[in-house]
Amino acid sequence: MYARVNNVRLFYRRRGEGQADSLLLVHGFPLDHRLWSAQLAGLSSGIDVIAPDLPGCGRSEVPRGPYTMEQQADSLVALLDTLRLDRVIVGGLSMGGYIAFAFWRRHAQRVRALILADTRAEPDSPVAQTRRDEAVARIQEQGGEPYARSMLPNLLDSHNLETPVAARASAIMGSQPAQGMIGALQGMRDRADSRPTLATIDVPTLVLVGESDSITPSDTAREMTSAIPGASLAIVPRAGHLSPLENPRAFNAAVRSFLGRIGR
Numbered sequence: 001m002y003a004r005v006n007n008v009r010l011f012y013r014r015r016g017e018g019q020a021d022s023l024l025l026v027h028g029f030p031l032d033h034r035l036w037s038a039q040l041a042g043l044s045s046g047i048d049v050i051a052p053d054l055p056g057c058g059r060s061e062v063p064r065g066p067y068t069m070e071q072q073a074d075s076l077v078a079l080l081d082t083l084r085l086d087r088v089i090v091g092g093l094s095m096g097g098y099i100a101f102a103f104w105r106r107h108a109q110r111v112r113a114l115i116l117a118d119t120r121a122e123p124d125s126p127v128a129q130t131r132r133d134e135a136v137a138r139i140q141e142q143g144g145e146p147y148a149r150s151m152l153p154n155l156l157d158s159h160n161l162e163t164p165v166a167a168r169a170s171a172i173m174g175s176q177p178a179q180g181m182i183g184a185l186q187g188m189r190d191r192a193d194s195r196p197t198l199a200t201i202d203v204p205t206l207v208l209v210g211e212s213d214s215i216t217p218s219d220t221a222r223e224m225t226s227a228i229p230g231a232s233l234a235i236v237p238r239a240g241h242l243s244p245l246e247n248p249r250a251f252n253a254a255v256r257s258f259l260g261r262i263g264r
């Protein structure tokens with residue numbers, strides 16, 4: 001399905017439409033809604049699941065970057081407006097989590113609960129910012145695919161390398177538009193520090209992290225959980241940074257249990 005929001009054509013998948021609660025799932029980098037295929041299939045018997053391709057990703061239009069986390073959050077609110085959805089549960093993985101923090105800061109009244117997967121509140125360090133610039137230069141020179149493929153070994157649990165999970169992740173990452181990747185890298189490089197945001201979160205929050213996530217490790221997730229009032233943490237076994245794709249059964253079970261706890 002497509003929707004035109006803030007003058008950008010966005011692709012999204014939706015399953016479970018018409019149910020009382022909606023779950024908006026925001027993918028990470030360099031990914032698209034296909035990160036959430038197993039959540040669209042596995043959670044939509046209990047909740048309306050919406051998984052868009054962010055601007056510059058997947059089948060969505062590629063506007064001029066950089067894409068700030070705030071612009072991305074505003075695009076998602078415009079999508080909710082188009083779908084006539086008021087308050088939703090916002091779930092984001094990694095860059096999707098950075099966007100979820102911006103969403104909370106700007107549109108808290110639209111958030112019923114938060115799911116923060118394999119993400120962090122800290123901004124980029126100066127070293128990380130330099131790496132973003134180097135990545136942009138590499139993509140400008142070689143296109144997006146070699147860079148995306150070089151990321152893969154760091155993203156997955158070692159058990160999942162050389163499996164269909166790795167092939168799936170590689171296919172998603174290798175098909176992202178180069179200009180969209182550049183816009184996202186520049187937006188992440190300059191993103192705000194979300195640590196002061198954590199104490200302001202007063203909706204039910206679930207933090208999830210793959211047990212062997214080396215990009216946003218479980219210690220980071222633990223610290224983030226303790227800084228959010230009342231938040232709970234679920235560790236996803238046999239998963240690295242792409243936990244919903246690597247171990248969908250455990251990921252979905254943790255989300256279902258959270259949804260059960262927060263009720264209708």
Ligand code: MLT
Pocket residue numbers: 027028029030093094095096188215241
């Ligand atoms: C992601 O998975 O979205 C990225 O690893 C986030 C980042 O590069 O900071």
